[in-house]
Amino acid sequence: MSFEVVKPGLLALLQDSGRQGFQHLGVTSGGPMDEQAFYLANKLLNNQPKAAQIEITFGMLSLRAQADCVVALTGADLGASINGESIEPWQRYKLQSGDLLDFGSPVKGLRAYLAVVGGFIVEPTLGSCATVAREGLGGLDGKGSKLIAGDILNFDQGAQPLSLDSLSWSIPNVLIPDYTKPIDLGVILAYQHESFSCVEMSKLFSTEYKVTQNIDRMGYRLSGSAIRSSLNGVISEGIACGAIQIPADGQPIVLMKDRQTIGGYPKIGCLTVLGVGRLSQTGPGSVVRFHPIDIAQAEAERMLFNTALATPA
Amino acid sequence: MRIEAVNENTCIVYLGDEIGDQSAERVRWAFDRISSELADVLTDLVPSYTSILVSYEIDRIDRFGIKARIEAALCDISDEPTDQSTAAEILLPVYYGAEVALDLEAISAHAKLDMDEVVSIHSQNLYRVYAIGFSPGFAYLGQVDSRIAMPRKSTPRKRVPAGSLGIADTQTAIYPSVSPGGWQIIGRTPCKMIDLTSDSLARVAVGDRVRFQSISRDEYLALGGNFDEF
Numbered sequence: 001m002s003f004e005v006v007k008p009g010l011l012a013l014l015q016d017s018g019r020q021g022f023q024h025l026g027v028t029s030g031g032p033m034d035e036q037a038f039y040l041a042n043k044l045l046n047n048q049p050k051a052a053q054i055e056i057t058f059g060m061l062s063l064r065a066q067a068d069c070v071v072a073l074t075g076a077d078l079g080a081s082i083n084g085e086s087i088e089p090w091q092r093y094k095l096q097s098g099d100l101l102d103f104g105s106p107v108k109g110l111r112a113y114l115a116v117v118g119g120f121i122v123e124p125t126l127g128s129c130a131t132v133a134r135e136g137l138g139g140l141d142g143k144g145s146k147l148i149a150g151d152i153l154n155f156d157q158g159a160q161p162l163s164l165d166s167l168s169w170s171i172p173n174v175l176i177p178d179y180t181k182p183i184d185l186g187v188i189l190a191y192q193h194e195s196f197s198c199v200e201m202s203k204l205f206s207t208e209y210k211v212t213q214n215i216d217r218m219g220y221r222l223s224g225s226a227i228r229s230s231l232n233g234v235i236s237e238g239i240a241c242g243a244i245q246i247p248a249d250g251q252p253i254v255l256m257k258d259r260q261t262i263g264g265y266p267k268i269g270c271l272t273v274l275g276v277g278r279l280s281q282t283g284p285g286s287v288v289r290f291h292p293i294d295i296a297q298a299e300a301e302r303m304l305f306n307t308a309l310a311t312p313a
Numbered sequence: 314m315r316i317e318a319v320n321e322n323t324c325i326v327y328l329g330d331e332i333g334d335q336s337a338e339r340v341r342w343a344f345d346r347i348s349s350e351l352a353d354v355l356t357d358l359v360p361s362y363t364s365i366l367v368s369y370e371i372d373r374i375d376r377f378g379i380k381a382r383i384e385a386a387l388c389d390i391s392d393e394p395t396d397q398s399t400a401a402e403i404l405l406p407v408y409y410g411a412e413v414a415l416d417l418e419a420i421s422a423h424a425k426l427d428m429d430e431v432v433s434i435h436s437q438n439l440y441r442v443y444a445i446g447f448s449p450g451f452a453y454l455g456q457v458d459s460r461i462a463m464p465r466k467s468t469p470r471k472r473v474p475a476g477s478l479g480i481a482d483t484q485t486a487i488y489p490s491v492s493p494g495g496w497q498i499i500g501r502t503p504c505k506m507i508d509l510t511s512d513s514l515a516r517v518a519v520g521d522r523v524r525f526q527s528i529s530r531d532e533y534l535a536l537g538g539n540f541d542e543f
Contacts, residue, residue: 023357023368024344025507025515026449126509135449137509190319235332236444236453238359238366240323262361262446270320295376298321302371 001067003116005151009060009103012147014120014139017050019128023261029241030130030138031257033217034111034277036305037075040171041115043309044072044092051119052129054147056112059103061147063114065095069157070164074171075112076179076281079104090176094164109179109281121154132258134218175308177278183286185275186293186301187244191267195231196246203227204244204268204290209252211279211286217258219245220279222288226250229266236264242271254279272298274305314390316380322356322371324379326387329363332455336363337441341400341520343387350386354379360519361444362453400441402522405487405502407436407478408533412540413501416466420480420497423463432527434458435499440485440523450489450507450515454523457483469495474541476501478525500525503538 005012015038018031032038032055042051054061059078073080073089080087081102087093089112095101103112122129123142131139131146139145140153147153187204209224227250238261239245245253245265252268256276269292271279282288315327328343329336344360347367354374359366369379409432411417421428440454457480465481470493473479477488479496488494489506502525507515517523528536 020356022449022514023359023366024445024519026446026451029357188318188320190317191325235362235364236446237361237364238325240319240325240366240368242320260446260448261359262444270323272321295318295321299371299376302321306372 001069001155001157003063003065003153003155005061005147005149005153006064006100007060007062008147008149008151009056009058009062011057012061013055013057013131014052014122014129014147014153015055015131016052016129018130018257019126019132019137022126023238026261027126027135027137028132028258028261030128030132030217032113032277033257033280034075034113036175036177036274036277037111037113039309040090040175041072041074041113042119043169044074044167044171045070045115045117046167046169047115047117047119049309051115052122053113053115053120054153056103056114057110059105059112061103063101063153065097065099065101067097069095069155070117070167071095071101072115073112074115076109077107078109078112079107080112090171092164092167106283110283111280116155116157118155118157121156134258169311172308175305177281179281182289183278183282184289184291185271185279186297187269187271187290188295188298189269189292191243191269192229192231192234193268195229195266196227196268197230200227200229201268204252205292209288209290211282211284211288213284215284217256219256219259220254222252222254224251227252227268229268231266233264234266236262239263239267240270241273242276243267244269244271256280272301274301314387316383318376319366323366323368324376324383326365326367326383327363328365332362332443334441334455337443337520338400339390340365341518343390344519346386347383351379351382354382359446361446400520400522401518402439402524403517404524404526405504405516406528406532406536407500407502407525408528408530408538409436409500410530410533413474413477414499415477416497417499420461420463420499424461426460431461431499434461435480435485436525436527440525442517442519442521442523443484445515445517445519448490448492449509452486452506452517454485455483457485459483463497465495466497469493473498474501476503476506476538478502501533501538503533503536
């Protein structure tokens with residue numbers, strides 16, 4: 001059972017929950033930029049939480065089903081259609097062998113997640129198929145390549161029935177973000193936050209920042225009021241997902257899933273991993289605001305999400 | 314020692330304020346302790362010069378629990394071994410010949426020393442792995458003798474050949490794979506620094522001691538060395 005990639009689009013990558021346990025060797029985690037959309041897609045199909053999916057950035061991907069199957073689509077609305085008929089994200093769909101699943105361009109959000117019952121079968125490198133082009137790891141060839149036309153993506157539905165009726169869990173409305181709304185991300189004050197004076201800190205929390213053209217799976221460069229640290233640099237240290245670096249020009253860089261493992265710029269704080277996911281759905285020109293949260297709030301936000309994921313299907 | 318929260322599933326343990334052998338030894342010791350005693354809740358550890366970033370399963374432990382367990386694992390931190398007897402010592406063969414030592418002339422001019430002297434000073438020191446990062450397996454080693462220390466190139470090379478050994482200020486490092494880079498290249502090792510298909514993966518870990526052994530052109534070739542530009 002498989003899909004054939006008819007058109008690869010701009011950037012379609014195989015991703016599982018990420019590569020764990022190798023950051024001490026300088027190997028990044030990779031994994032889905034938007035964990036909320038990723039885990040909900042697997043949940044819709046009652047898959048293993050870490051099962052491999054396709055992360056579709058911007059769209060233009062076209063896949064042909066080579067077997068009957070059930071898929072789930074979450075995250076951005078990239079103008080997807082089945083045999084020309086529009087479909088919405090955050091739902092399950094039944095595909096017949098020969099059906100064409102097409103993605104257009106972003107309507108809302110930037111990254112969509114496509115899961116199939118049982119997950120895509122990909123040989124892992126260092127325990128994961130998460131595709132990291134810079135490191136040449138993961139993906140279909142194990143060398144970090146994005147999907148290309150002609151790729152065959154295998155899956156195994158096993159004993160899973162092929163009907164939609166056998167899957168009843170649906171995503172609670174509260175877990176479906178509205179990507180058209182302005183975003184206001186919580187920042188945990190961490191790392192070198194004390195090297196920023198109240199005046200500098202208030203710039204981050206009281207002004208708007210714009211997402212620039214320089215965004216990728218490593219980092220999101222923002223532009224707005226320049227923020228100054230009293231430090232020029234720091235002794236290089238481990239970078240958490242969501243860390244906000246402030247380089248000498250004062251323009252924040254949020255470190256995302258394919259970030260380098262260590263770095264020496266002062267950091268003012270860190271987003272939550274779900275916050276990183278929300279940011280990853282924005283494109284150049286989007287406006288971002290920030291507000292301070294404490295670590296307890298960050299923990300509670302994630303526990304609530306994990307609890308929702310753990311409800312019986 | 315300070316333990317500070319970073320995000321909902323990450324905290325950072327600061328073990329020193331200065332780059333140096335003492336911090337590297339503490340980090341190595343603490344890394345071993347944390348990885349063995351907290352294995353049931355850890356997802357990743359990132360040791361660096363003076364700190365360790367700790368990521369954990371939020372479904373298994375919270376911010377209070379992780380702090381308490383790290384403190385317990387490192388409770389005898391002041392009793393850490395100071396004789397460095399448990400750190401591994403790794404011998405790395407390096408060919409310092411002109412074909413691969415792309416910046417040896419520049420270092421020699423900067424240091425106002427003969428090229429032979431530069432090589433001899435570089436290969437005499439016993440180094441420590443202070444951090445690994447930048448790219449998989451890229452190890453930062455110190456301290457380089459101040460007589461041959463030199464800042465990074467003002468314009469980085471677009472492609473530095475794999476195995477190249479470079480100097481930047483008082484640190485030295487090996488490029489495990491072809492990449493852009495600004496370090497002053499002094500030689501090349503025929504050894505693979507990282508091999509994702511082997512069980513050991515990387516040749517060195519943070520805190521290890523490393524000695525460079527100067528080898529001849531013939532030995533370099535016999536060990537599988539090459540002169541590929543890239």
